[in-house]
Amino acid sequence: MGAALEIRNLHASVEGSPILKGVNLTVRQGEVHALMGPNGSGKSTLANVLMGNPAYEVTAGQIIFDGEDILELEPDERSRKGLFLAFQYPVAIPGVTLANFLRAAINARRREENPEDKGISIPEFRRLLMEKMKYLEMNPDFAGRYLNDGFSGGEKKRAEILQMAVLQPKIAVLDETDSGLDIDALRIVASGVNRLAGPDLGVLVITHYKRILDYIKPQHIHIMMDGRIVESGGPELADQLEDSGYKPFFEKYGLVVTEE
Numbered sequence: 001m002g003a004a005l006e007i008r009n010l011h012a013s014v015e016g017s018p019i020l021k022g023v024n025l026t027v028r029q030g031e032v033h034a035l036m037g038p039n040g041s042g043k044s045t046l047a048n049v050l051m052g053n054p055a056y057e058v059t060a061g062q063i064i065f066d067g068e069d070i071l072e073l074e075p076d077e078r079s080r081k082g083l084f085l086a087f088q089y090p091v092a093i094p095g096v097t098l099a100n101f102l103r104a105a106i107n108a109r110r111r112e113e114n115p116e117d118k119g120i121s122i123p124e125f126r127r128l129l130m131e132k133m134k135y136l137e138m139n140p141d142f143a144g145r146y147l148n149d150g151f152s153g154g155e156k157k158r159a160e161i162l163q164m165a166v167l168q169p170k171i172a173v174l175d176e177t178d179s180g181l182d183i184d185a186l187r188i189v190a191s192g193v194n195r196l197a198g199p200d201l202g203v204l205v206i207t208h209y210k211r212i213l214d215y216i217k218p219q220h221i222h223i224m225m226d227g228r229i230v231e232s233g234g235p236e237l238a239d240q241l242e243d244s245g246y247k248p249f250f251e252k253y254g255l256v257v258t259e260e
Helices: 043-051 075-080 098-113 122-135 140-144 153-167 183-196 236-244 247-252
Strands: 004-014 017-028 032-036 057-065 083-086 093-097 171-175 202-207 220-225 228-233
Touching (some): 004 043, 017 032, 017 057, 017 228, 032 043, 032 236, 043 075, 043 083, 043 202, 075 083, 083 153, 122 140, 122 153, 153 183, 220 236, 220 247, 228 236, 228 247
Parallel strands (some): 032 202, 032 220, 083 171, 171 202
Antiparallel strands (some): 004 017, 004 057, 220 228
16 A cells, blocks of 8 residues: 555635635545646645745644654655655746756765765765756756746746656646646656656656646546535546636535636
8 A cells, every 4th residue: 555645624725714624635646636626715825835835824724744744844754755746837947957956866875864964975976967858858958957947838847847757756736837837848747757656656646738638637636615625526627628617616615606
């Protein structure tokens, strides 16, 4: 039985305003889930709360990861345990190359498992990085660029997928990874996710639109509205959204229709 991310009755607020209002969701290694919902439904708030962003206050509920309640853990501690977040808007870090950033992250994770670990050697790391970049069809020169500095939208998202490939998390949360991508960049990013998805990786794809689901095929789809998951099902739910939008769900659950 692999690791699981279990979200139990999760409530969270920002500056005193409740955003999450009782989220329940379980993602296991080997599964691909999609979380869909209109703007303002709480999707990105959920991603931030899962990784421990201090701007969000958890007021009730639990986040159980690999059998442990991680609510009190710092973001870096959650990451070292195998939880990964691909950001909607990745931050640029001038002066730090993507390769140096990834090597530091790998060494932090290794020291989590063994405090005496001396870290990955440069030759071993270079082999690992080149192997993953080839696997993701990325130019090796990419590793020498400063992290996200001057990157296009597509390059930023590909860098996030490369981080996921190198760090090999147990569960990855992709927060609107399709945001701002043209169709070619979307295909490349989705292809990377599909290559990495497997028995050792669970994926939660957070998205507003169905188009990324034409490339990444989740087994489970959840619809989030007004801070909670109102409906779960299979791929047919995404087709339903494509046909009719979110309006029928607003009406079904007695919610005020907002801009989609």
